[in-house]
Amino acid sequence: MGDFFNNIFWVVLGGVLFFFYENIQIDRRAELEAAHGYHVQRAGIASFQDYIQKQEQDKDLAQGDFVLQDRLSDWRTWMKNKDENVPHEFAQQPAERQLTPIEEAQARLRELEESVQKEEEPEARTPVPIVDGKPLSMKEILDRQGIEVEGGKDEPLIQVQKEAETKEAAWWDHSDDKKATQEATAGEKLPSMDELFATGTKEDDTNQEEGEAAVEEEKPSLDDLFSQPAPQNTEETSDSKPASLESQQKEIKEETAQEASRPQSAPTSISGEEAMDEPLPKFLIIGSTKCSTSALLRFLNAHPQLRSPGETYFFNKHYDEGIDYYKSLFEKFNRPGMVLFDKTPTYYTCVECPKRVKELNPEMKIIMSVCDPVHRIVSRYYHAKDIGGPRVLELGENFEDYQKNIILAERNATEEFNSLELNGRDRTTAVLEDLFIPRKSPFKKATLPFSITLNSAYAIYMQYWLRYFPKEQLYLVNGNRMSGEPFNVLEEIEEFLGVEKFLLKEKFVTNEKTGFYCFEKDPGLEPICLSDDKSRSKLEEAGTIVDAVAQELEKFYAPFNSDLRKIWPDFDAPWIK
Numbered sequence: 090m091g092d093f094f095n096n097i098f099w100v101v102l103g104g105v106l107f108f109f110y111e112n113i114q115i116d117r118r119a120e121l122e123a124a125h126g127y128h129v130q131r132a133g134i135a136s137f138q139d140y141i142q143k144q145e146q147d148k149d150l151a152q153g154d155f156v157l158q159d160r161l162s163d164w165r166t167w168m169k170n171k172d173e174n175v176p177h178e179f180a181q182q183p184a185e186r187q188l189t190p191i192e193e194a195q196a197r198l199r200e201l202e203e204s205v206q207k208e209e210e211p212e213a214r215t216p217v218p219i220v221d222g223k224p225l226s227m228k229e230i231l232d233r234q235g236i237e238v239e240g241g242k243d244e245p246l247i248q249v250q251k252e253a254e255t256k257e258a259a260w261w262d263h264s265d266d267k268k269a270t271q272e273a274t275a276g277e278k279l280p281s282m283d284e285l286f287a288t289g290t291k292e293d294d295t296n297q298e299e300g301e302a303a304v305e306e307e308k309p310s311l312d313d314l315f316s317q318p319a320p321q322n323t324e325e326t327s328d329s330k331p332a333s334l335e336s337q338q339k340e341i342k343e344e345t346a347q348e349a350s351r352p353q354s355a356p357t358s359i360s361g362e363e364a365m366d367e368p369l370p371k372f373l374i375i376g377s378t379k380c381s382t383s384a385l386l387r388f389l390n391a392h393p394q395l396r397s398p399g400e401t402y403f404f405n406k407h408y409d410e411g412i413d414y415y416k417s418l419f420e421k422f423n424r425p426g427m428v429l430f431d432k433t434p435t436y437y438t439c440v441e442c443p444k445r446v447k448e449l450n451p452e453m454k455i456i457m458s459v460c461d462p463v464h465r466i467v468s469r470y471y472h473a474k475d476i477g478g479p480r481v482l483e484l485g486e487n488f489e490d491y492q493k494n495i496i497l498a499e500r501n502a503t504e505e506f507n508s509l510e511l512n513g514r515d516r517t518t519a520v521l522e523d524l525f526i527p528r529k530s531p532f533k534k535a536t537l538p539f540s541i542t543l544n545s546a547y548a549i550y551m552q553y554w555l556r557y558f559p560k561e562q563l564y565l566v567n568g569n570r571m572s573g574e575p576f577n578v579l580e581e582i583e584e585f586l587g588v589e590k591f592l593l594k595e596k597f598v599t600n601e602k603t604g605f606y607c608f609e610k611d612p613g614l615e616p617i618c619l620s621d622d623k624s625r626s627k628l629e630e631a632g633t634i635v636d637a638v639a640q641e642l643e644k645f646y647a648p649f650n651s652d653l654r655k656i657w658p659d660f661d662a663p664w665i666k
């Protein structure tokens with residue numbers, strides 16, 4: 090009997106203690122959250138990082154915050170399976186509340202993924218692919234995607250497209266009349282350049298320069314263009330896949346790993362100063378996408394005085410996150426004498442960027458890599474296809490459709506540019522001043538083939554950056570030279586930056602598999618190469634651009650190229666005729 094009461098006593102005591110313990114925990118948690126909400130959240134992140142380490146060790150995902158969010162739901166399951174509580178900040182949350190740090194990171198990842206699609210900015214635009222010179226109806230688009238349209242009618246879908254186009258029209262043109270016309274025709278055809286750019290104030294171009302009259306000559310039809318044979322010979326032969334987000338992540342990871350294995354002290358700094366500067370870049374590689382920017386990043390990062398976290402997209406995508414966020418990206422690379430840099434190949438087309446960069450550091454050095462515009466157009470096709478996403482539809486179904494869409498874009502652009510009043514300005518300046526600056530990067534907002542076409546007109550952007558920075562601070566690279574003579578280009582850059590000559594010719598070896606150069610920093614170490622899939626020119630299925638298409642594009646780029654040549658008379662680029 091005594092034993093019985095004894096047992097009851099212990100059970101009751103246990104229950105009471107457990108009750109108090111639970112209450113204390115709850116109180117403690119509430120107290121902690123009230124006073125140190127952030128630290129409680131950090132505790133959650135730490136446990137999540139633990140998970141990441143355990144689960145993701147072998148994967149290419151070690152990119153700090155970007156990873157944390159990506160595996161959040163897996164982590165919740167993992168915690169549940171381990172019977173561990175998910176801190177409530179990280180449990181599934183209702184919408185409409187402040188974002189946790191992890192959710193913010195999630196938003197950043199989405200942006201990162203989008204930004205890898207370079208030029209595009211989907212916003213309100215519904216893609217309208219062109220087939221045989223005609224835009225597809227919404228029904229045809231959906232049919233192609235295997236989506237059944239109720240009742241087989243276009244109307245409701247056209248309505249959706251109308252709304253999207255109206256929204257876009259409002260962005261492009263504030264004139265009510267124009268909007269009405271656009272609404273009336275929306276859903277039937279791709280908006281022309283006229284509709285996209287019309288300001289309602291333009292008159293007939295009576296001021297056209299002689300050299301530009303040629304662009305107005307009668308054009309062959311698309312059919313004519315494509316009836317001509319493609320050139321047999323192309324520089325591009327290949328066996329690997331184009332760059333992907335994954336490969337970019339992999340490269341950044343490799344670079345980070347490489348970073349860890351580097352000696353901890355840097356040689357004398359460029360200016361001889363040994364004090365540690367703020368963790369901020371001293372130079373930027375601002376573009377152009379597909380013009381060997383990754384090769385520049387990778388090889389410059391092998392230089393003991395130079396370090397970069399890679400593509401940050403700070404000045405165009407993450408500017409609102411503030412300077413501390415930007416510094417945090419560079420902190421781990423910062424050492425006395427180290428020259429930090431940011432390579433983000435979409436800065437060059439960003440209308441807000443030069444001003445922002447100048448505000449941060451008026452002495453910032455700017456490197457811009459450009460390459461044969463026609464080559465770039467081909468390269469961008471495979472790149473965009475590889476990345477995928479909804480806008481890939483805008484490219485066309487195959488390489489031939491893509492070329493047709495590019496030609497349509499180029500002709501629309503030509504028509505629009507021809508209608509600009511030059512008033513003594515060259516074409517580049519007119520496009521810059523009348524379209525690019527006032528419309529805030531209009532090319533980004535148009536169709537993908539259109540922005541790809543315009544983003545190869547480098548002179549527009551170069552002129553723009555030169556309005557903020559003196560020419561001595563800018564350096565123009567012919568990215569095509571990076572395949573055949575990277576050491577020469579890099580030597581010139583070392584000179585421009587004022588760092589020691591380290592990336593020497595004798596340290597470059599050819600990668601048998603890709604045919605590209607790799608950098609052998611140390612004979613005992615693996616050479617530093619770009620991943621095999623970095624180049625689309627190694628693709629077996631790489632298409633060849635139709636001769637007549639290439640010629641028409643070359644003509645389109647000629648005035649821009651010659652304006653580029655005016656700024657850099659000695660620029661070593663055979664594609665500038």
Ligand SMILES: Nc1ncnc2c1ncn2[C@@H]1O[C@H](COP(=O)(O)OS(=O)(=O)O)[C@@H](OP(=O)(O)O)[C@H]1O
Binds near residue numbers: 381382384434571606
């Ligand atoms: N060493 C080495 N290894 C691999 N690739 C090299 C190298 N040097 C230059 N290139 C050329 O770089 C082109 C890709 O340009 P980007 O790196 O600027 O592309 S990206 O915008 O960052 O995706 C890529 O263009 P495509 O071949 O047309 O894809 C390559 O020709």
